[in-house]
Amino acid sequence: MSDLHPGPPPGPDAPTTSLDEREDLAPLYSSTIRTLRAGFVIGGSLLVIGILISLYRREDLLTFVHPMDEVMGNLVDGESHAFIDLAFIVIMVTPVITVLRVAVGFSRFNDRRFAIYSVVVLGILAASIGLSLVR
Amino acid sequence: VDITLAVELSLVAAGAAILGSMLGLGGGVFLVPIFTLFFGIDEKLAIGASAVAVVTNSIVGSSVHLRSRFTNLRLAMLLQIPTAGGALVGALLAVRAPERFLNAIFGAVLTYAALSMIFRKQAKHVDPGRIPDPWRLGARYLDPATGETVTYIPQRVPLGLGVSGLAGTISGMLGVGGGVIQVPAMNLLMRVPVKAAAGTSAFMVGITAVATSFVFYAEEHIDPTVVTPALIGIIAGSQIGSRLTRRVRTQRLIWIFVAILLYLGISLILKAASIDVPGQR
Numbered sequence: 370m371s372d373l374h375p376g377p378p379p380g381p382d383a384p385t386t387s388l389d390e391r392e393d394l395a396p397l398y399s400s401t402i403r404t405l406r407a408g409f410v411i412g413g414s415l416l417v418i419g420i421l422i423s424l425y426r427r428e429d430l431l432t433f434v435h436p437m438d439e440v441m442g443n444l445v446d447g448e449s450h451a452f453i454d455l456a457f458i459v460i461m462v463t464p465v466i467t468v469l470r471v472a473v474g475f476s477r478f479n480d481r482r483f484a485i486y487s488v489v490v491l492g493i494l495a496a497s498i499g500l501s502l503v504r
Numbered sequence: 505v506d507i508t509l510a511v512e513l514s515l516v517a518a519g520a521a522i523l524g525s526m527l528g529l530g531g532g533v534f535l536v537p538i539f540t541l542f543f544g545i546d547e548k549l550a551i552g553a554s555a556v557a558v559v560t561n562s563i564v565g566s567s568v569h570l571r572s573r574f575t576n577l578r579l580a581m582l583l584q585i586p587t588a589g590g591a592l593v594g595a596l597l598a599v600r601a602p603e604r605f606l607n608a609i610f611g612a613v614l615t616y617a618a619l620s621m622i623f624r625k626q627a628k629h630v631d632p633g634r635i636p637d638p639w640r641l642g643a644r645y646l647d648p649a650t651g652e653t654v655t656y657i658p659q660r661v662p663l664g665l666g667v668s669g670l671a672g673t674i675s676g677m678l679g680v681g682g683g684v685i686q687v688p689a690m691n692l693l694m695r696v697p698v699k700a701a702a703g704t705s706a707f708m709v710g711i712t713a714v715a716t717s718f719v720f721y722a723e724e725h726i727d728p729t730v731v732t733p734a735l736i737g738i739i740a741g742s743q744i745g746s747r748l749t750r751r752v753r754t755q756r757l758i759w760i761f762v763a764i765l766l767y768l769g770i771s772l773i774l775k776a777a778s779i780d781v782p783g784q785r
Contacts, residue, residue, distance in 0.1 A: 486581040493588040497715035501722035
């Protein structure tokens with residue numbers, strides 16, 4: 370289990386570890402799968418609800434999405450397009466939450482190097498969401 | 505809503521997802537050209553739809569790859585840094601780029617990817633016991649097609665990081681996940697077996713497409729009449745594709761990949777040059 374601890378920076382002289390000595394990352398893989406599945410179930414359900422409501426009310430799908438800050442208000446009003454907009458947002462956010470879970474997972478394995486890599490990815494994704502919200 | 509069009513879009517998306525999931529490409533590489541060439545959908549709406557579809561395909565498809573351990577999470581997180589950064593820059597460029605330019609870039613990327621697969625050399629299997637693994641990226645998985653455990657250690661990591669940055673920029677511009685570049689790069693440059701490259705890429709493409717999705721959402725390039733049928737098809741197709749991956753031999757995947765990419769790539773280049781493509785709307 371020596372590989373659990375962050376090693377020295379990569380380089381030609383860095384020590385190597387046999388794969389047989391590697392930790393079992395099964396819990397990390399399982400939590401990643403659970404996060405993806407939850408995002409899919411929630412996003413897919415919202416999409417189905419939105420489609421069913423619009424079919425029931427004989428409403429056409431809109432050709433545009435509403436700004437993110439208006440989606441929750443429209444949802445409270447029971448608008449079918451709000452469910453569809455929220456479904457898209459949930460689907461788009463799911464990989465972000467997955468990366469967060471991966472970062473936490475590596476951190477729990479004391480694998481600081483890969484936890485940091487994951488946090489950097491998270492920062493870049495946060496920047497894209499932030500840019501979208503201020504536009 | 506035109507129900508016939510919605511069904512057609514769903515079927516195309518399902519086909520794209522089956523191939524995309526099997527190849528770790530996310531499906532967007534097939535969706536955008538088909539939507540623009542054969543359905544006359546605006547390029548930016550197609551890219552927006554593709555980006556959301558790629559995220560969905562990755563969410564659904566990568567669970568199966570993760571369970572099979574084809575996905576290498578350490579490799580994914582390392583390569584994702586330049587990929588996600590590039591995707592953000594690419595998406596911001598794409599919303600201002602002319603359609604013709606995007607078609608030309610897309611066509612060139614598809615053609616290059618197809619040619620690189622045709623002329624590729626078989627990646628040599630390296631015994632991981634004899635080579636160093638300073639980046640700690642080595643992994644193994646059981647290949648159900650052969651019943652053998654495949655062990656590998658990615659090579660030439662700095663080069664892989666550079667290519668990932670390029671892949672991210674292009675994928676951000678085109679609404680694809682970047683797998684079209686990353687799968688060959690991981691396989692040919694980094695010596696990652698194709699199934700591990702496809703599994704790792706299937707996970708990465710969803711993260712990469714997030715940046716594009718949010719930028720296109722904010723720019724109102726997400727059209728629910730296009731995205732909703734695409735998602736329905738993508739969800740069905742990725743379920744089928746990710747299960748087929750475990751049963752189909754790698755060589756067959758590559759030739760399907762090459763034929764479709766070449767056709768779509770050349771069609772987009774012709775469109776950028778204002779030359780009609782048969783069947784184009």
